[in-house]
Amino acid sequence: MKTISEKSLLTEFKENYYAYVPLTIILQSCIGSIAAMVILAQGTTTLPFIELVLCVSLCMGYNAALLAQAPYKLSFRLLGISLVVNMLLIFVNIV
Secondary structure, three states, X not given: OOOOOHHHHHHHHHHOHHHHHHHXXXXXXXXXXXXXXXXXXXXXXXXXXXXXXXXXXXXXXXXXXXXXXXOHHHXXXXXXXXXXXXXXXXXXXXX
C-alpha cells in the first residue's frame, strides 16, 4: 500500500507541474469563490469582511506565486494552505 506524504505529493506536483498548474488554478479559484459567496451571504459586518480578505488574499497569493514562477515547494504549500483555509471558511459559515 502506498503512503501519502507531503514529500510524495510534492514530487508528483514537481513531475507534472505544467499539468497541475491549470487544474489547481481552476480548483483553487472555484473553492475560493464558493467561500467568498458563503462569506458574503452572512452580511457585511467586520468579521465577514476579515474572512473575505483572508479568502481573497490566499487565492490571489497562490495565483501570483504561479505567475511569478515561484519555487515548486512554495507554490505547493500555498495551494495547500489556500485550499484548507477556504474549505474551513466554507464549513464555518455554512453552519
